[in-house]
Amino acid sequence: MGESVHTVTALPTSRPPGCPFDPPAELIDARRHGPISRYTHPGGKPGWLITGYELVRSVLADPRFSARKELINVGDFEVPPAPPGEFLLMDEPQHGRYRKPLVGKFTVRRMRLLAERIEQITTECLDAMEAAGPSADLVTAFAKPIPAIVICELLGVPYEDRGSFQEQIDSFLNGETSDEELIAAYTATQQYLAELVVAKRANPTDDVLSDLTDSDLTDEELKGVSLILLAAGLDTTANILALGTFALLQNPAQLADLRADPTLTGRAVEELLRYLSVAKSFMRTTLEDVELGGQTIKAGTTVILSYNTANRDPERFADPHALDFRRQYGGHLAFGHGVHQCLGQQLARVELSVAITALINRFPTLRLAVPAEEVSLRPETADIYGVKSLLVTWDV
């Protein structure tokens, strides 16, 4: 029998007004009661909610917790396995077979080489924003196009296809699209990527997808891998860029410190990642009975790992709800941990440092064009948290 434990009856669907950057109060409250809470999935199956930093980290390092999609046990329905190549929702050895050929493409060194190109892309976006100013929606002018262009170049999407391709992927990532539109956009993207894989095999160019045609992955698998890179790399980076700018504008002392001391950039990026944790939560399912935090989690139970609450755990981070670029830094979970730890984290870091630095230098008087409480936020039900639009203005 486990110790008495807090119960969370439903996951929150919104954040309280005036707290756009903090995890919902219910989750903070759950962690206050202890790192693990009993929870029933909306589909009726019993589960657990894990909110403490150490426990989340230990689950992510524990092979008894599976990421396999078909094991997800949240209601009385079958969940199909992840399609070929979509390795985020697979375990070893399948997961490693896909991840291994990709690792060398995302090293720190390779991403540093990409930095110059990211600077050019950022400059072009900021030039266009300035020319159309002195106000802009930072989401459409800055936060979305930069990671979209970067990922298109990385995958080798030809320039002439960029516009329509970006529109497609935007509609299936923006969290606002109807089910029918979502299916249409997903199908069109899959179709496009399938054709791109065939084209790269016939005429390899200098990009990740062409490189991968040398591996033993089939066309179908390469399509899945490309889709995962898009799904995992775009919305996350775009939302950190936009929400991160909002957070900077709401924390003028931190912004001033960063402007005055560019050597702070790396730490500022890590702190924004921790503080905002836009990839809020992921699921894992137990392969056997597991003792965790004084509780027994039965085999076949799906647990929710709240990365954003873990990243605000006061037992790990002093004064966790403060954005503090000079904090004594201590390994956040914004990129996860363990075998599924974000493959694109070095790319994300370079994109964030380059883009944020360029933005704050180009627009020293950048400010919100609407009251902060009118900035429209994504609902908690969206997989990735962020702002829908961020209207800003500046002096000319």
Ligand code: HEM
């Ligand atoms: C700030 C931006 C980003 C954040 C916050 C983020 C966050 C994450 C997190 C939390 C995971 C682990 C998921 C889990 O535990 O199940 C993950 C996995 C992954 N990310 Fe990212 N990510 C970002 C950017 C990127 C970029 C730019 C790419 C690539 C272009 C990328 C590619 C991936 C892939 C492929 C995985 C799956 C890894 C695996 O299953 O082995 N991510 N990301």
